[in-house]
Amino acid sequence: MTDEPLDTLVIGGGAAGLSGALTLARSRRSVLVLDAGEPRNAPADGVHAFLTRDGLPPAELVRLGRAEVESYGGHIRSGRAVAARRAGDLFAVDTAAGDTLHARRLLVATGLVDELPDLPGVRELWGHDVLHCPYCHGWEVRDRAVAVLGTGPNALHQVKLFSQLTDDLVYLRHQAPPLTAEEAEQLAALDVAVIDEEVTGLEIADGRLVGARLADGRVVARQALVVGPRFVARSAVLEDLGVQVLDHPIGGRYVATVDATGLTEAPGVWVAGNVSNLSAQVVAAAAEGTLAGARINADLVEEDIARAVARHRAGQDEGAA
Missing domain, CATH: 3.50.50.60 (FAD/NAD(P)-binding domain)
Known part of the structure; x- marks a missing residue:
């Protein structure tokens, strides 16, 4: 130059x-x-x-x-x-x-x-077992046990998109607003379980996601978590x-x-x-x-x-x- x-x-x-x-x-x-x-x-x-x-x-x-x-x-x-x-x-x-x-x-x-949700384990698994885009990484978690974390206004949209990729889908409402009657009906029709308890962190074993830990101490077994950065x-x-x-x-x-x-x-x-x-x-x-x-x-x-x-x-x- x-x-x-x-x-x-x-x-x-x-x-x-x-x-x-x-x-x-x-x-x-x-x-x-x-x-x-x-x-x-x-x-x-x-x-x-x-x-x-x-x-x-x-x-x-x-x-x-x-x-x-x-x-x-x-x-x-x-x-x-x-x-x-x-x-x-x-x-x-x-x-x-x-x-x-x-x-x-x-x-x-x-x-x-x-900017990821401030939960233990999310940053460690980001880009692998923790993801956000169904078109970027959805195929890689197809047919697995997947949860969508309710952290923003786009969470229900993510639930709908990932319902196309797996039949084993859970919505962890976490800090998102309560569902309207129409939204609840839609998730019921999709056979998506809704858990209202707040999530406190992720359970990890051998570098892989085991599940989401709830405020009441329960762990929801999951293989992939969808978040909204x-x-x-x-x-x-x-x-x-x-x-x-x-x-x-x-x-x-x-x-x-x-x-x-x-x-x-x-x-x-x-x-x-x-x-x-x-x-x-x-x-x-x-x-x-x-x-x-x-x-x-x-x-x-x-x-x-x-x-x-x-x-x-x-x-x-x-x-x-």
Whole structure:
């Protein structure tokens, strides 16, 4: 790389960031991916519902993606962005290592943090026997003894979705509101048992879930537990640039965009993946990165043409003089 400003700095090196970088590199743009190395799906055994990549370990997907970006001249750097600001026509991004990167455009794909229920055992089993998404990991717990923990407004939706995957399903109401008569009828029709007692923790043996421990001391034997994390976008750098971060109706925080390509209200700043779309699976995040990368390139093309026209006119004026 040279000391010249980058065409685009991509902050975040997961599926969204790498896909955006790949699109830009293939358009012969100078692009660098700054990756803090904290993938959200690191605890999972595999990526699922990603056509041709189903079951691939998350770290292997990143390795392959990095290699593809680099094969087209893109660059990857391990590091964390700690602050961002405008510097004339450019963006200046400070890193935890103490240096500053300059770029004409930013693509922020920093993802989100899963804030899990504060119960002993949940964090230890997260991504394996404790899960949240039926499309990401539901197949892996099909036909097992599964419980859904009532921690938020989306809990009953999870019950309905997981009822498609197993006939042995329990709803642990925990701290969720009492069921309405209609909801109770629906769960009865699905043959889903409802337990109103609060859950105090998980029973674990040999690294696997044994059951959910209730406040009265009973243990409900289960092989998998479905929880509802609070999804919180990693948005600090974007907030530095004045990008709006909103509360999500089902809990959590996400970054606002102004169009389908991921453009934010800060000109020149795009986002892709879970930082703005809390429910995006890996394949959807990758698609958003590709779309954002294409739009960033088109935006740069227009700017390059405007500069070329200005130079052309200046040359004509000098010739006339």
